[in-house]
Amino acid sequence: MQGEEQEMSFLDHLEELRWRIVKSVIAILVFAIGMWFVKEWVIDHVFLSMTKPTFISFEYMCKYLNICIGDIPIEFQSNKVGAQFSYALLMSFVGGFIIAFPFVFFQLWSFVKPGLRQNEKSAVRGITLFVTFLFFLGVVFGYFVVAPLCIQFFGYFSLSSEFQNIWMIGSFMSLIISSVIFTGLLFLLPVIVYILTKIGILTPEFLRKYRKHSIVGVLILSALITPPDFISQVIVSIPIIILYEIGILVSKRVIRKQRRARH
Numbered sequence: 001m002q003g004e005e006q007e008m009s010f011l012d013h014l015e016e017l018r019w020r021i022v023k024s025v026i027a028i029l030v031f032a033i034g035m036w037f038v039k040e041w042v043i044d045h046v047f048l049s050m051t052k053p054t055f056i057s058f059e060y061m062c063k064y065l066n067i068c069i070g071d072i073p074i075e076f077q078s079n080k081v082g083a084q085f086s087y088a089l090l091m092s093f094v095g096g097f098i099i100a101f102p103f104v105f106f107q108l109w110s111f112v113k114p115g116l117r118q119n120e121k122s123a124v125r126g127i128t129l130f131v132t133f134l135f136f137l138g139v140v141f142g143y144f145v146v147a148p149l150c151i152q153f154f155g156y157f158s159l160s161s162e163f164q165n166i167w168m169i170g171s172f173m174s175l176i177i178s179s180v181i182f183t184g185l186l187f188l189l190p191v192i193v194y195i196l197t198k199i200g201i202l203t204p205e206f207l208r209k210y211r212k213h214s215i216v217g218v219l220i221l222s223a224l225i226t227p228p229d230f231i232s233q234v235i236v237s238i239p240i241i242i243l244y245e246i247g248i249l250v251s252k253r254v255i256r257k258q259r260r261a262r263h
Contacts, residue, residue, distance in 0.1 A: 138187025
């Protein structure tokens with residue numbers, strides 16, 4: 001009987017997880033459908049605007065860094081049947097996921113939360129708001145910093161004046177989408193450090209010991225996701241290094257609370 005109750009309990013958990021996934025998918029689909037109806041506006045004002053000197057990031061670069069650009073010499077084409085339709089769908093679903101992210105994370109957290117002890121619940125009070133803030137902060141950073149730097153660099157780069165930059169729309173959109181999603185998830189580093197410290201995998205001493213190695217890794221990562229110029233790498237590296245330092249503080253606080261709980 002006890003085994004049967006445990007089995008039913010396990011099945012109940014699976015059922016709850018299934019419904020939370022269903023709710024999350026529905027939320028993403030609802031926002032994706034909304035994005036579909038404004039897809040032309042999104043393409044013109046969110047994606048293609050990044051190729052114009054009037055884009056806000058380029059205006060700030062010109063004003064404060066004295067780095068001014070003109071129209072980026074890019075032309076776009078679609079050479080596959082259904083390519084524009086496919087990427088319109090992709091754009092809609094990615095937009096739906098970004099907008100629905102707070103709800104999706106809330107569903108995930110609501111499934112995990114009942115399994116925590118009361119003191120653990122108290123320690124992570126407000127985590128949905130914190131995770132949402134970090135994710136959207138990363139999305140904003142990816143959209144206004146990482147993606148424009150990449151577009152600007154590769155748009156102007158040419159091996160010869162005889163060559164033209166004619167980009168596939170899929171390549172262009174994928175660059176922006178991947179930059180936004182990647183940095184959005186990367187900004188969740190303090191949360192990941194918190195969880196790994198909580199379960200005993202990370203310690204602040206470990207993070208401090210490998211700080212120099214991490215900085216080198218950050219610089220390499222920045223070189224991979226940005227154009228190969230020093231200014232772009234520094235602009236991208238600084239927030240990641242700050243997040244790493246915040247992760248050390250978070251880990252230190254977790255360890256301190258765990259020691260107090262033992263005594």
